[in-house]
Amino acid sequence: MKSAYEALKKVVNRSGFGPECHVLIKKLVKASAEELSRCKRLHLVSKVAGKSYFAFERSKRRSRPVNAELFDARSTKALEMFQGILEGNRREFASVEITRSIYTVAMTCCAGRDVASDGDQKTPGTIFEWLCAAAVQAALNVTPKRSLSVLNLDLKGELPTDFVFDLGVEKPKFHLPVKTSTRERIIQVWAHQRVLDGVYGVGRFLAMPIILTETKLDAKKLEVVEICLPWQWRLYQMHIANLWNVCYLDAPAAYLELDAKFPRIGVATIGDVLKKGGRLDALLKLHSLL
Amino acid sequence: MKSAYEALKKVVNRSGFGPECHVLIKKLVKASAEELSRCKRLHLVSKVAGKSYFAFERSKRRSRPVNAELFDARSTKALEMFQGILEGNRREFASVEITRSIYTVAMTCCAGRDVASDGDQKTPGTIFEWLCAAAVQAALNVTPKRSLSVLNLDLKGELPTDFVFDLGVEKPKFHLPVKTSTRERIIQVWAHQRVLDGVYGVGRFLAMPIILTETKLDAKKLEVVEICLPWQWRLYQMHIANLWNVCYLDAPAAYLELDAKFPRIGVATIGDVLKKGGRLDALLKLHSLL
Numbered sequence: 001m002k003s004a005y006e007a008l009k010k011v012v013n014r015s016g017f018g019p020e021c022h023v024l025i026k027k028l029v030k031a032s033a034e035e036l037s038r039c040k041r042l043h044l045v046s047k048v049a050g051k052s053y054f055a056f057e058r059s060k061r062r063s064r065p066v067n068a069e070l071f072d073a074r075s076t077k078a079l080e081m082f083q084g085i086l087e088g089n090r091r092e093f094a095s096v097e098i099t100r101s102i103y104t105v106a107m108t109c110c111a112g113r114d115v116a117s118d119g120d121q122k123t124p125g126t127i128f129e130w131l132c133a134a135a136v137q138a139a140l141n142v143t144p145k146r147s148l149s150v151l152n153l154d155l156k157g158e159l160p161t162d163f164v165f166d167l168g169v170e171k172p173k174f175h176l177p178v179k180t181s182t183r184e185r186i187i188q189v190w191a192h193q194r195v196l197d198g199v200y201g202v203g204r205f206l207a208m209p210i211i212l213t214e215t216k217l218d219a220k221k222l223e224v225v226e227i228c229l230p231w232q233w234r235l236y237q238m239h240i241a242n243l244w245n246v247c248y249l250d251a252p253a254a255y256l257e258l259d260a261k262f263p264r265i266g267v268a269t270i271g272d273v274l275k276k277g278g279r280l281d282a283l284l285k286l287h288s289l290l
Numbered sequence: 291m292k293s294a295y296e297a298l299k300k301v302v303n304r305s306g307f308g309p310e311c312h313v314l315i316k317k318l319v320k321a322s323a324e325e326l327s328r329c330k331r332l333h334l335v336s337k338v339a340g341k342s343y344f345a346f347e348r349s350k351r352r353s354r355p356v357n358a359e360l361f362d363a364r365s366t367k368a369l370e371m372f373q374g375i376l377e378g379n380r381r382e383f384a385s386v387e388i389t390r391s392i393y394t395v396a397m398t399c400c401a402g403r404d405v406a407s408d409g410d411q412k413t414p415g416t417i418f419e420w421l422c423a424a425a426v427q428a429a430l431n432v433t434p435k436r437s438l439s440v441l442n443l444d445l446k447g448e449l450p451t452d453f454v455f456d457l458g459v460e461k462p463k464f465h466l467p468v469k470t471s472t473r474e475r476i477i478q479v480w481a482h483q484r485v486l487d488g489v490y491g492v493g494r495f496l497a498m499p500i501i502l503t504e505t506k507l508d509a510k511k512l513e514v515v516e517i518c519l520p521w522q523w524r525l526y527q528m529h530i531a532n533l534w535n536v537c538y539l540d541a542p543a544a545y546l547e548l549d550a551k552f553p554r555i556g557v558a559t560i561g562d563v564l565k566k567g568g569r570l571d572a573l574l575k576l577h578s579l580l
Contacts, residue, residue: 155524157521159522185475185478187478187481188474188475188478188481191477191478191480191526191530192477194481194529194530195529195530198525198528198529198530199525231447232449232450235440235449235485235489236481236485239484239485239487239488239489240481240485240530
């Protein structure tokens with residue numbers, strides 16, 4: 001798995017998330033699935049209403065919690081569908097299929113790394129970033145940037161950013177922080193959006209964080225909880241900046257509820273964003289890009 | 291050291307940072323110094339201009355980098371002075387003495403915990419919070435809160451915060467995030483200030499983060515660097531919110547420079563804030579509190 005990761009890293013650093021990296025993503029997912037095939041499944045006590053979780057386990061190592069409903073054990077099917085998404089065919093799949101496919105592929109890589117290392121947090125986070133960037137690049141047909149230039153009066157420099165997908169002159173620019181989980185760190189996303197609003201003008205950038213899950217495992221009790229701060233989110237949306245859509249793979253109900261409240265924070269599954277006629281298509285249509 | 295920590299924790303949770311906790315702080319610092327007395331010092335290669343660093347080492351464990359100039363080996367002297375600060379006598383000491391005293395006491399506890407545990411990051415951070423809260427409580431003569439109530443129109447709830455020192459009706463309220471280091475996470479401080487500005491009105495709260503250091507150790511090369519993002523700080527100060535003063539124990543030159551630039555970000559050592567006629571006194575005077 002490590003060699004598949006290093007090969008993918010090299011290609012991503014050289015040429016981003018185009019077709020050349022798709023082949024290596026496939027290899028990495030397969031190597032990760034191979035790691036997991038040698039694990040047994042450990043049932044976890046879910047304290048999250050309506051969801052059940054398990055962990056992969058091998059010798060003394062245990063993976064992060066895996067959502068049993070979203071994780072498609074027939075991982076070749078999920079992988080095939082993900083390859084379809086990467087080839088630009090997202091509109092062929094139903095919302096729930098898209099979410100399950102990306103969740104399965106991402107969780108295969110993250111859990112695979114969990115059981116193959118001692119507490120490496122960075123690699124799973126990086127792989128998840130790449131997978132999401134590749135999927136969004138396929139959906140928007142532009143390559144992302146990781147910094148923006150700032151130039152006004154005597155102020156001049158580069159602002160490092162999360163992924164930025166720029167659809168062109170007078171067209172939307174998307175700002176995509178990608179995180180395996182956020183908790184109280186989510187405030188950074190609002191703050192970055194505020195800086196973009198301030199430097200480039202309000203409404204110029206549309207923030208769409210993509211987040212894997214908000215689960216937390218109590219290692220002793222084997223209990224899974226979701227850490228959610230919906231009340232803080234509303235204050236951030238009112239007082240810091242406006243996020244366009246917060247996009248989840250394993251979406252917490254407490255956040256999905258915000259999608260229907262006032263003041264509204266758009267929260268959706270990645271399937272609802274990427275499906276045919278979904279949130280992304282609605283926006284593209286609004287800007288005559290569809 | 292762990293028992294001294296637990297005893298202090300109990301008192302802090304019950305009654306905050308008053309005289310009762312001062313005795314236990316003294317015990318914790320002595321227990322930590324005891325841990326360090328059994329260590330040898332490892333010279334580190336400083337890549338930070340004008341500063342030299344070492345680490346405490348025992349068997350296979352190594353502490354975070356310690357600033358050789360700020361760390362006062364005759365730790366009883368530093369501890370006595372710190373006790374004097376806790377008793378409200380900060381104005382008796384010169385700026386550099388205050389900084390060195392608090393740095394030595396804090397670093398004794400943090401490095402002491404580093405060599406007594408395997409990668410426990412949380413306890414040193416918590417102890418550092420307590421030490422700073424106790425020092426500021428002694429300076430302001432009010433006990434801090436950790437949450438604020440929000441109440442306007444149909445919005446009602448509690449907002450969790452860092453330490454808040456409220457000097458009373460129509461008097462300054464200080465917001466004090468306390469961090470052992472910040473790097474890119476510092477944007478959270480600006481974002482929280484923005485929420486306070488939005489909810490309670492601009493200028494109502496004065497943000498004064500207290501930060502131990504921005505050093506980072508390369509474990510292989512034994513090199514110490516400082517991770518500073520002065521360009522990002524300026525964008526945050528211009529586009530997110532205004533921080534009153536950023537207060538350092540081991541202050542990076544790159545940030546101290548911002549204190550003299552336009553647009554200005556107040557950056558100072560903790561000694562320059564707490565000394566007689568220092569930044570805190572200037573503010574108290576402005577509000578007829580001195």
